[in-house]
Amino acid sequence: MSSVTIGEPAVHLEDPDKVGRRWRTGILLLILADGAFVAALLFSYFYLRGLNTEKAWVAHGQATASIVVGWLLAGGVVLSAALYHWALRGIRAGSEPRLVLGTLLAVAVLLATAIGQVMQLTTFPFGVADSAYSSALYTLAGANLFHLLLTAFLGAAMWNRGRLHIYSVTSNWQVRLVGLWWTWVAGAAVLGAFTTSFIASPNVGG
Amino acid sequence: MTAPTFGARARAWSRRAEVRGVFLIWVVLTALLCLFSFVPARLMGAPASPTKQAVETTMTLFTLAASPVAAFVWAIAIYSLVRWRHRGKQAPTEDGPAIRTNTPASALWVVVSSVLCLFLLVWGFVEVQAVATSASASDAMVVDVTGQQWVWTFSYPQEGNLESDQLYLPVNRPVIFHVTSKDVIHSFWVVQMGIKVDANPGETTQTSVTPDRLGRFDIRCAELCGLLHADMETSVHVVSPTDFRSWLRSNGGPG
Amino acid sequence: MRRLNVGTAVAGGLIGGSIAWFLAHQFLATDNPSGSNQVTILTMVGWAIGFMIGIGAFHGPWCWLMGRDQSHEDEKFLAGDGQGIGRYFRFTTDHKVVGIQYLVVTMVLLGVGGILAMMIRTDLIRPDSGFLSPQVYNSVVGLHGLTMIIATIIMVTGPFGNFIVPIMIGARDMAFPRLNALSLWLIVAFVPVLFSAAVLGGIPTGWSGYAPLSDQAPPGMDAYLTAIVIFAISSAIAGANITTTILTMRARGMTWNRTPIFVWGTLASVGLAIPAFPMFMGSMVLLGVDRTVGGQFYVASGGGSPWLYANLFWLMGHPEVYVIVIPAVAALMELTPVFARKPLFNYTAAVLSIVGIVGLSIMVWAHHMYASGWAPDLNGPFMLTTELISIPTGIIFLVVLGTIWRGRIWTTLPMMSTYAMLWNFIIGGVTGIYLSDVPADYDLHGSMFVTAHFHYTLMGAGLTGAIGALTYWFPKMTGRMLDRRAGFASFWLVQIGFNVTFLSMFAAGLAGQPRRVEHYDSLFGVANLVSSLGAYVIGLGMLILLYAVVSSWRRGPLAPANPWGSKTLEWTVPNPIPLENFEVLPVVIADPYGYGEGDLRVPVPRAPAPAEAVAGAATGADGATTPTGAVMTRTDAPPIPEQERP
Structure with missing residues (x-):
């Protein structure tokens, strides 16, 4: 098959802003998909907690995870999101150094949180097989860690590309879209911390 | 003023060839499908409980209700095909009439399907209440049913926890099954009595029935449960109260 | 690179x-x-x-x-520019290449799933045939189910959603061409993972993978769960891509009430898939935790629950059947006006029925769990939502029948699929109503009746619709006409075989045969024998279809640009379709169903040069048919005049 077209480049170049609006829709849909995944995990937590099968949601005498640590980790993600949005405002106001510095700080905070998440995972006062509660905590922590690493990749790209003068006050839709994703990740982390704050099952009757 | 106009229009409409043709096919198909409506219940076999009887009635009734609908769809399809068919390798040279919609026809369609749906719902809710009566009977017998790969075990808590791998039930006495599993999910299905509930590990589920026919019936597992799922079947013997007592005695029960 | x-x-x-x-x-x-x-x-x-x-x-x-x-x-390189056949074996971003790749993957999956089906029916031909051991039988049943579910999920939105939809809406490509290639190649990576289950001890759970049977299963189950995770990522990416394309890239003037119904159906399907499959992925991640590090999610003694799995599974599983059926039926709604030479009847109702089904489909999942004992008090509400679906589904019949009524019924292969759907989907729908009734479902759940019912919907409506779509768009996708004779032979063999197979399966189910049993009571002997013979007829018909597709693709007569005289945009581009579809992007001035409306809808003067270009392109390679599609389009770029519509 030939692919000759007349009068136009064979690959059509489009207005970057149009592409940006399109990507915004795409990112929102991907956030919806990821949201369904996170919702499934959180639903599992609350469902098993509510059901408390054989009264073994939390095994008898089992230690539970620190709620404070969970909220601290969520706080780390929120802080990194705030730093990122500070950087985003910078580039929207035309300050490229603020973009580079802000994304660098945001990624640093995010990686520090990821290290904290790994430390929490390795120092839980229970094993993954102890009870449904402990399995759920390990899984939620793992999912959060995955989120953080993916976001760190995006943040690193923003920092590097900012450094290379790719974004400007008029052309920054990629920075904005990464900001959307970052906000969602922070929201997911808060939802996770909120969920794991509820430990003991309300269903204790005979 | 409008009434005669409407009547005249209706008469003209009913004289149209396509209306008459579809009506004729519809009547014939409906009649055939109504005759067919009694087949599903026959295939399900003679019921051994009021529950199964209710299910078979439902099957017949729903098939009867669906008959004119299905017949109508097929009548239009058949008539259009016969009357307006275009053969050949080229597209028809002339297009059909540019009918974009027909509001009365669409409205009627939605109303009729809503009414049918409402009927299904009302029937369903009434039937759910009716088949649940065995569960609240004061003289009900309780049977604990345990599934494990790949056998059923029955135990009679009111009869000194007597255990058996075949189910014996006295006729015409409500029975409540408490069903659980030792390993994976099974499903406790008494075929001729029309009841089924899953056997879940860690949970006890309940179903109930009043057997009303003497005889030997089938219990099958209805949830894929591993290697020998196909062999996980046993029998239920519905016997007279006297025979039930003597069965209990001969198996070490209190009688 | x-x-x-x-x-x-x-x-x-x-x-x-x-x-x-x-x-x-x-x-x-x-x-x-x-x-x-x-x-x-x-x-x-x-x-x-x-x-x-x-x-x-x-x-x-x-x-x-x-x-x-x-x-x-x-x-340009990524889009496969000037690479000949090689571009089909690369990470190529051109949506037409991806569509063809999806078509081939779908056909491979359907072929393997079909062979597995033949093995099942051969085993069941006698009550105790012993053709397969119980272990192999369970595995074959699970692989057949999963393969066919995946194949039917991608069979319409994969090939036709990628190849046809962008041209149909007047776009040059998908919104995210690289994500498009990514979703396709993830599916390719997924296929060997799925089939490796066969040599890793098999899947003993059926396609539904119920826990805790899945917890005790051999490593074949690991293949299942890894495959599903890959598939879920692929479908989320494809879903986001196709949805964005439809939302943002429709041609100028293609308002929502001028958007072809197939585009609506595709949007509904992929839109439902976006939240549905990540939930399935979630349930598989939990299964992975259970199986690899001793997690307790589905283990009752550890505080877990099999009902958690069942809920997550059916939260995906019921939207999923509409992910399969909606685009297939929408494809039939799209092609019926072409072959009836009449406008689509009540376009608004057609759109509303799709929207209604999508809305209800996320509220009916627990009708698969009436008999699970999970929440008996919720059975009533779920019966309500389930039976409500019969109303929008009925509207689909209204639309198709209204379109056929008084039309010029041109009995081509695609149109025959519409007729087959009218027959099969009525049976699938009515038997679905029996199963939605709680007491009847207590009896019939888990029996062969259910198996026959969902084959009538997924195969009788879904696969029939996909075959209709294939025969309809074959000339555009391959540039060649499909062999009519072989197509007819295949159609009749498949449809007759299908009805024989599954009508007798209803009988076996009513008489009390459970699903997924390797041998059965001799009571069900006749029904199963007939069912197996019917299945062989389907197999033969499918082989003939495969022959027709392959031979016509290679040597069939060249197709004119618009062999059916259709009015949608994809028929205005020449064969073979240039890399970016349109030289000048079209502007839409009416919906594509203006059959029988004569010149009423061409009031807009066309700009001379581009119009000529399109007319030339459309009469195209061998100059056979003039596309009536030009009626709805003009190809100049300035804003749409106010008086665009009479």
Whole structure:
């Protein structure tokens, strides 16, 4: 098959802003998909907690995870999101150094949180097989860690590309879209911390 | 003023060839499908409980209700095909009439399907209440049913926890099954009595029935449960109260 | 990047899998079930990552990270410009290439699933045939189910959603061409993972993978769960891509009330898939935790619950059947006006019925769990939502019948599929109503009746619709006409065989035969014998269809640009379709169903030069038919005048 077209480049170049609006829709849909995944995990937590099968949601005498640590980790993600949005405002106001510095700080905070998440995972006062509660905590922590690493990749790209003068006050839709994703990740982390704050099952009757 | 106009229009409409043709096919198909409506219940076999009887009635009734609908769809399809068919390798040279919609026809369609749906719902809710009566009977017998790969075990808590791998039930006495599993999910299905509930590990589920026919019936597992799922079947013997007592005695029960 | 193709991908996958396998053996204890599950999953993840590296999927993100955006030349190469047949074996971004790739993958999956179906029916031909051992039988049943479910999920939105929809809406490509290629190659990476289950002890659970049977299953289950995770990622990406394309890239003037119904159906399907499959992925991640590190999610003694799995599974599983059926039926609604030569009847109702089904479909999942004992008090409400679906489904029949009524019924292969759907889907729908009734479902749940019912919907309506779509768009996708005689023979064999097979399966189910049993009471002997014979007839018909497709694709007569005289945009582009479909983007001035409306809808004067270009393009290669599609389009770029519509 030939692919000759007349009068136009064979690959059509489009207005970057149009592409940006399109990507915004795409990112929102991907956030919806990821949201369904996170919702499934959180639903599992609350469902098993509510059901408390054989009264073994939390095994008898089992230690539970620190709620404070969970909220601290969520706080780390929120802080990194705030730093990122500070950087985003910078580039929207035309300050490229603020973009580079802000994304660098945001990624640093995010990686520090990821290290904290790994430390929490390795120092839980229970094993993954102890009870449904402990399995759920390990899984939620793992999912959060995955989120953080993916976001760190995006943040690193923003920092590097900012450094290379790719974004400007008029052309920054990629920075904005990464900001959307970052906000969602922070929201997911808060939802996770909120969920794991509820430990003991309300269903204790005979 | 409008009434005669409407009547005249209706008469003209009913004289149209396509209306008459579809009506004729519809009547014939409906009649055939109504005759067919009694087949599903026959295939399900003679019921051994009021529950199964209710299910078979439902099957017949729903098939009867669906008959004119299905017949109508097929009548239009058949008539259009016969009357307006275009053969050949080229597209028809002339297009059909540019009918974009027909509001009365669409409205009627939605109303009729809503009414049918409402009927299904009302029937369903009434039937759910009716088949649940065995569960609240004061003289009900309780049977604990345990599934494990790949056998059923029955135990009679009111009869000194007597255990058996075949189910014996006295006729015409409500029975409540408490069903659980030792390993994976099974499903406790008494075929001729029309009841089924899953056997879940860690949970006890309940179903109930009043057997009303003497005889030997089938219990099958209805949830894929591993290697020998196909062999996980046993029998239920519905016997007279006297025979039930003597069965209990001969198996070490209190009688 | 330029040297990568499917060969390097397989090599990369094998290397990745081997490295993962080697490392896992070095560092993990493999002398227990958890250990071997860990090794299996890691090896498969290694395969998938290696495969995606080998095909070049990570090249783009890496360049992006490094700040090296792709040049115009790179994009042209990625789109497969001037690469001949080789572009079908690369990470090619052209939506038409991806559509063809999806079509081939779908046909492979359907073929394998069909062979597995023949094995099942052969085993069941006699009450105790012993053709397959129970272990093999269970595995074959599970693989058949899963293969067919995946194949039917992608069979319409994959090939036709990618190839046809962008042209139909007047776009040059998908919104995200690279994500498009990514979703396709993830599916390719998924296929060997899925089928490796056959040699890893099989899937003993059926396609539904119920826990805790899945917790005690052999490593074949690891293949199942890894495959589903890959598939879920692929479908989320494809869903986001197709949805964005439809939302943002419709041609100027293609308002929502002028958008072809097939585009609506595709949007509904992929839109439902976006939240549905990640939930399935979630349930599979939990299963993976259970199987590899002793998690307790589905283990009752550890505080877990099999009902958790069932809920997550059916939260995906019921939207999923509409993911399959809606686009297939929408394709039939799209082609029926073409062959009835009449406008689509009550377009608004057609759209509303699709929207209604989508809305209700997320509220009916627990009708699969009436008999689970999970929440008997909720059975009533779920019966309500389930039976409400009969109303929008009925409207689909209204639309098709209204379109056929008084039309010029041109009995081509696609139109025959519409007729087959009218027959099959009525039976599938009515039997669905029996099953929605709680007491009747207590009796029929888990029996062959259910198996027959969902084959009537997924195969009788879904696959029939997909075959209708294939026969309809075949001339546009391949540039050649499909062999009519072979197509007719296949149609009758498949449809008659199908009805024989599954009508007798209803009988077996009513008489009390459970699903998924390797042998059965001789009471069900006749029904099963007839069912198996019918299945062989389907198999024969499908082989003839395969022959028709392959031989026509290679040597069939060249197709004119618009052989059916259709009015949608994809028929205005010439055969073969140029790389970016349209030289000048079309402007839409009416919906594509103006059959029989004569010149009423061409009031807009066309700009001379581009109109000529399109007319030339449309009469195209062998100049056979003039597309009436030009009626709805004009090809100049200025804003749409106010008086666009009479």
